[in-house]
Amino acid sequence: ALEASLGYENFREGPDRLGWLMNLSTDSLEDTSTGKIHSCVNCYFQCQDGSAFKAQVKFAPYFYVGVRDNAEAEVEAYLRRKYEGRILETEVVAKEDLDMKNHLAGLKHKYLKVSFYNVQDLMEARKEVLPLARRNAQREETVLAYDGLGQEQRAGTAHRLEDFLDNIVEVREYDVPYHVRFCIDTEVRCGLWFKARARGGNIELERCKDLLAFAEVKVVAFDIETS
Known part of the structure; x- marks a missing residue:
């Protein structure tokens, strides 16, 4: 709910989405058909129009x-x-x-x-x-x-x-840390463009090698003296 309020809606279905990967974190999600808890990686993207979304990619450790x-x-x-x-x-x-x-x-x-x-x-x-x-x-x-x-x-x-x-x-x-293993095996890296696809309840990422320019992201930095 917090991430959605900040503009990172969870992408689960619908047309393919194009985004620039800004950050990732480890998480888990439940398979509604089996009840199993799967480890996954939260991938945070910014689109070309300035909007953002999150994609949860399953990856077996x-x-x-x-x-x-x-x-x-x-x-x-x-x-x-x-x-x-x-x-x-x-x-x-x-x-x-x-x-x-x-x-x-x-x-x-x-x-x-x-x-x-x-x-x-x-x-x-x-x-x-x-x-x-x-x-x-x-x-x-x-x-x-x-x-x-x-x-x-x-x-x-x-x-x-x-x-x-x-x-x-x-x-x-x-x-090997889980997120490191994910990046090594899938060749997913921050700072690159990816196309996210929803297929059968799973999210697949495909790198767009023809897009080289960085996204225009907004960076908020906090100084240690901020009260």
Whole structure:
């Protein structure tokens, strides 16, 4: 209500709107069809005619889970059961791992990309998974140091582990701030023109690369001596 009174009506439906992105903030909104709470980013725009609007863009927070070789399916199934109702989706992705001795050869490591409905769900899962991964990684280093267990042998033992938790050995990109992750993945930046589209209850942003001039925004600055 406050933002609307200041001229930033929430854009949910209607024709596409063109705006210059001035600022953004993190927020959450409820999916009316499912009742799920989704994390989103509030994007504040100024139009060419001087008017303004706000667009709430859904974006699923996520982190990567590193597992033992050939144990991706087992760990994925376990995480889905463990955090049912919190995980939005999971997928196996290949990423460059600079810790690999031969990463310059173009080899990639498989990770589980675990996406959540909101930041709170991610934080609760991270609180449990991260200490577990660190414990397993430390245990693996100890085994390698004392037994000289090779990579091929360890890959074979992954299938014989009864506890799926032992297959989780690392968590990556769990500490990237939500708004930073949004900007990196979507390439959304303040100070650029975007076209906002409402599609099926979701807002999509498309950058207008042909518009280079800055919008004529009004800036109000408060001095520290203002009473």
